[in-house]
Amino acid sequence: MISKEQIIKRFISYVTIDTESDPNSNTTPSTKKQWNLANKLAEELKTIGMQDVCIDENAYVMATLPANVEHKVPTIGFIAHFDTSPDFTGSNVKPQIHKNYLGSDILLNKEEQIVLSPDYFEDLRLYIGQTLITTDGTTLLGADDKAGICEIMSAMEYLIQNPDIKHGKIRVGFTPDEEIGRGAHKFDVEKFGADWAYTMDGSQIGELEYENFNAAAAIVKIKGKIVHPGYAKGKMVNSMYIATEFINSLPKMETPEHTEDNQGFFHLCSVKGAVDETTLEYIIRDHDKKHFEARKEVMLNLTNELNSQYGSEIIITQIKDQYYNMREKIEPVMHIVDIAEEAMIQVGVKPIIKAIRGGTDGSQLSYMGLPCPNIFAGGHNFHGRYEYVPVESMIKATEVICKIAELTAIKT
16 A cells, blocks of 8 residues: 555655746756756655666656566656746745545635635535645645656555566656746657656546647737827827737637636737837637637737738737647557556546646657656646645555556556
8 A cells, every 4th residue: 555644755845845947047947946856856766766767957857667577568658747837936835734624614824814715616525534735825835746746756666665566667757847838848758768658747636638728829019109199199009009909809708717628718818018019928729720720810810900900010920839739649549548547447536538728748748759648646726825635636646657557567
């Protein structure tokens, strides 16, 4: 059995190390402090008995658990990221442990009266009677994705200590900068050498995902003309008014707050405006590739229409693709999803197969030649003060990893 105390101790040792990434940095990793956990993980892998442990110049950590069977078995991998989101501070994390959760409000911070309530976060009621780890309300927790790291590390240690569980060669990888969209950018797929892998980076227990958004970023720049407002008639062009017209011309109900499941959206992330120039930053998301392309066309056509209306090219729209739906790369090798699904069932977890309303390193890795579905890590309410993780979910995720290794050795 995997020890609850050991899981808690290992997880807390990770989340108390600040690894917040920085989207404005051009280095890899984007922050020097990510090295602190990367180096710790490399040493810990050696300590538990992993082989071929290495950490490269960009802080990517890799290691091998050799096969303990004679017959040929595909090499599989498990991957998680060690950076935390810049959306909310990850400095000075103070985890709180709540044993035998009763289903009531959890007071995270008495001084600031910060409460984690099942009346708002209904998923809490799924974990009555379990042990929850929360923040103290002033930071994020870092279960995204240090829970995934904890589960992979714990699974490898368990397999090493229990050689009667038969498995093929297993590769593990820990990456920086996933939260700023760069986790897979410098991942050496050839060096990793796996036939397929799984990211342990999902949320609720049971999640199994092999479909994600197609994603693009759009920057819309609107040029105006600034003159003295007292003498502006027929001369001033206020770029902020044109920007408002652009914003209101996009489908009003196709935004994140009005969409769910497989529905795509336009999301206005930022507005920086003055009379002379206004910049709009959007992200475009859709699971369906044709709809994704159509959304980009909508923005470009709107740009052309408004330029025509105003008689000059006052709007410039630049759209850059970010990542694509990994379903296209996973469907030809669906047995890797089937193995994960069966592993969950065998350890008593009900699979929840659904599309990710977001992205994952697995998407980029799949297009780099490493098919990579995503499995639950157990955390909830990522990127904020209300983040929490049930310890029992981390234990089950660890068991799923071990069972996938076992089933792969049997079935392939």
